[in-house]
Amino acid sequence: MTNEIRIDPALVENYIMTLAQYGAHGETGVWRPVYSPAWFAAQDQIATWCEDAGLMVHRDAVGNVWGRLEGAEGGKTILSGSHVDSQLPGGRYDGVLGVLSALVALKTLKEQFGAPRRTLEVVSFCEEESSRFSQARHWGSRAVAGAIEPEALESVISYDGEPIGQVMRDVGLDPDRIADAKRDDIDIFIELHIEQGPLLEEQGIPVAVVSGITGIRHYHIDLQGRADHAGARPMDLRRDPMAGAAEIISTAVETAHRMGRPAVTTCGMMHVEPNAASIVPEKVRFTIDARHPNPDQRELLYARHEAMFKEVASRRDLEISWTLGAEQPPRPSDPELVSLFQQAATDQNVPFITMQSGAVHDANRMADISRMVMLFVQSKDGRSHTPAEFTSVEHAVEGIRVLTAGLRRLAY
């Protein structure tokens, strides 16, 4: 094998900047909800580039776009890709870089090494971000994993109030064919993604091999007290759910902080009733997002949080209840694939670290039906889910070289 994989930086930059025009938002952002005209235009562009690269293009029942490079030996597929739907607004790199990297990798391998021994595919999944449907997160990869219940077509509702089945029909997709999108012939899934955090930048390293994806849980907490006049009710006679929420949030953040990396806990959402300056609230609803990639430490984090939620509510005479959302167990990467991509990075002289993913990805779903590994490339200032997110072409090329070298090891 030739040691050095050559990737054309001008091609990578052109792909990124061209795709950024579909749903462009302000100077550097994109606004690309699934099944919107901007999203279809981006998917069409991916399909065109796949055809130009000599891949066989296929669109499945939910709108995922596939490009296939048939292997001489046939057999199960080695797949790489991500998504092009965005946060509203989001940036140019989240998801997009994974799709474009897979496309560049297959195009490069075909050009430089000809037909592979094993079949390679690139995929651009739909609706990774809950861009239009809060309950449709990972819609495309869920369809491929066969994990969409038929009821979801009616029960998954857009932010505008439309059922996803109806939205699909309106754009010419047949929701009754969703089961056709299921695949049982995928051996390996590799997702390249921006890091979305600051660790690579801190250490001056372009690439990480991801040893696993963290476990996540969302607590949607209702804390009910008693609305009172903010002047006339003495402090010692209050049942103040805001004071309770503030204590719970402070303590939960402190618990994760003291447990140390990679434990994290976040309150990102709060709604107050009635939300008036002079009224002690009646009810406060808020979220606690808590993550740990180690199964035992994760359970310990959740046990500490839940015991504290109950203790604070009880001591303050508040009624507390919660529901769970976004529940995902930790997903370790396939150890052999981790080793293989570490070796590929070493061969390509690309500096790398091995780290956990604190974010959830399509890779979570694909891990249900295939062996999985991820690659990260450096994010400027650790930003993502914002027009401010940025990854340099130089770092992107380093990541694509590792991806391509690994795919070559697997498929040639």
Place this chain on the structure above:
Amino acid sequence: MTNEIRIDPALVENYIMTLAQYGAHGETGVWRPVYSPAWFAAQDQIATWCEDAGLMVHRDAVGNVWGRLEGAEGGKTILSGSHVDSQLPGGRYDGVLGVLSALVALKTLKEQFGAPRRTLEVVSFCEEESSRFSQARHWGSRAVAGAIEPEALESVISYDGEPIGQVMRDVGLDPDRIADAKRDDIDIFIELHIEQGPLLEEQGIPVAVVSGITGIRHYHIDLQGRADHAGARPMDLRRDPMAGAAEIISTAVETAHRMGRPAVTTCGMMHVEPNAASIVPEKVRFTIDARHPNPDQRELLYARHEAMFKEVASRRDLEISWTLGAEQPPRPSDPELVSLFQQAATDQNVPFITMQSGAVHDANRMADISRMVMLFVQSKDGRSHTPAEFTSVEHAVEGIRVLTAGLRRLAY
């Protein structure tokens, strides 16, 4: 003087229940924004009852309704009243009971004792509650105190986006005549009000003489950090404004609690940006309402709060700024009037306590141009600003007896 003042409970109950029909909301609530048809109907009913009681009725430039019982000696007025606009929704008693009590008192005095020596008046002020305009709080009493700047007609905007000057014109009032509502001939203002807190009920006492009204300040705080991915950004590298807000709210509540009654501090309002479960917020805006009736203790409370706001923001690397709202210094009642109403309650064999008001009232504005005192009657469960607020006819009658006895001492 006859010792015992007789008040007709059936009259009081009829007045309360009749007025509750204007803008009735659900079983026990009212929805009566200023200058609405329901509010005008309530004001018309007050005017009719004043006429029926033999009072001279007058409506001023802002829509306050006045009823006058001329004193034989002339001279400055002894005034009592409150307001009939409501929270949305509010209850049947807040404000209303003060207007009806003044009406019943003047009617009773006239019937039982004839014409007074000094002039007595009843008033039903408009827009005490910010029922329709957030910046028009105490609009009626501000007009009487001469405290409305002409610019307010354009700058005070309703929750529907209409300037108050335009709304006044639309209902047939002439905003250019606001200055005519100013009075400089009011010697004494007495406002009877529901307590809105639990202290009278706790002690089983129907009535309080109010020795002063608390000082109030609203802090509108902006806490700015950096939005980050809730999974990918380690705890130790965050600039999380929600964690900062939670610490500030917890500490401010604790500071007031430890300072002891009557210090109070409340966070009743919060807005989070972008308010998503998986995103460390970029910005948290929230209010801190802090009150103390003692000027020195009030300044101490504010100094402790402000030093803590700054310390928390600095330690957490957050940008903090705040504006002040609802700024009202403490308003001590006139000591001679406090003594006189304490004596009136004693004479009437009405059990009473002397306490501070934790809420702000039209009496704050009237204290700028007259001697002021307030009376409280018991609130069930200390509730107010809700359809659940309730005061028994029995307790209302006890309060009206004290009011009437005090007015008799002052005017006969």
